[in-house]
Amino acid sequence: xxxxxxxxxxxxxxxxxxxxxxxxxISNHLYFYWYRQILGQKxxxxxxxxxxxxxxxxxxxxxxxSVERPDGSNFTLKIRSTKLEDSAMYFCASSEWRFYEQYFGxxxxxxxT
Amino acid sequence: AQTVTQSQPEMSxxxxxxxxxxxxxxxxxxxxxxxxxxxxxxxxxxxxIRQEAYKQQNATENRFSVNFQKAAKSFSLKISDSQLGDTAMYFCAFVYNNAxxxxxxxxxxxxxxxx
Numbered sequence: 001x002x003x004x005x006x007x008x009x010x011x012x013x014x015x016x017x018x019x020x021x022x023x024x025x026i027s028n029h030l031y032f033y034w035y036r037q038i039l040g041q042k043x044x045x046x047x048x049x050x051x052x053x054x055x056x057x058x059x060x061x062x063x064x065x066s067v068e069r070p071d072g073s074n075f076t077l078k079i080r081s082t083k084l085e086d087s088a089m090y091f092c093a094s095s096e097w098r099f100y101e102q103y104f105g106x107x108x109x110x111x112x113t
Numbered sequence: 114a115q116t117v118t119q120s121q122p123e124m125s126x127x128x129x130x131x132x133x134x135x136x137x138x139x140x141x142x143x144x145x146x147x148x149x150x151x152x153x154x155x156x157x158x159x160x161x162i163r164q165e166a167y168k169q170q171n172a173t174e175n176r177f178s179v180n181f182q183k184a185a186k187s188f189s190l191k192i193s194d195s196q197l198g199d200t201a202m203y204f205c206a207f208v209y210n211n212a213x214x215x216x217x218x219x220x221x222x223x224x225x226x227x228x
Contacts, residue, residue, distance in 0.1 A: 045215040048213040048215055099165075101163055104150075106157045
C-alpha cells in the first residue's frame, strides 16, 4: 500500500540554524501539506501546495518558512532560522484531490536547543 | 472561522465494549467533509473514517462508525468491540471548500482500552 514517507524521523538543531524536512508524498497525489503538532497540543495547519505553488498558508507560516517541490517526488519544508518554539512534530500529508482524505507521513520530530 | 471541539479529553473502555467519542464543529459552510484520525503512541496520524456533509447516511468502516447530525453540527465516533490496539489519541477534523483544503483539528480525545 502506498504511503507518505518523511526524513529524518528526528532532527536536533541549534537555535538559529536552518533545517530542511523532507517528504515523499504518495505518487499520484496532487495536493501536499505540512502540519505541525507541539507536544500535547492539537495538530495545526501550516501550508498547502498544489500545482507547484502555495494554495494557502496559516499565520504560523511566516517568512522563516518555505516549501519546495524540487523534483517530481520530494516535497520539502525549510525553516531558515529555527527558534525554540519551532520544536514540534512536523507532519507531511498528501491527497489525491481536493476534499479527498489526507494521508499523513510518520512525522519528523524537530528539537531546537 | 471554523472550529472543532472535542469535549472529552480522556476516556477509557473495557476491551470488547463499545465507546463513543464526541465532536462538535462550528461553520457557516454547507459543503464540507469530516474525518476522524487516530494517533497511537508512535504519533503517526492514521485516517479512521470520513463523512461527506451532503450524505445523510452515516459512514461505517468495520468496527468504526459515525453519528453525523448536520443540524446539530455533531460528528461522534463509535468504536465497537474495542481492542487494545485502539488505545490512542483520536482527533476529529474538518475541511470545507477553501482554496487550501486545510484540515482543522479538534483538541483530541485520549482513549485507553483496558484489558
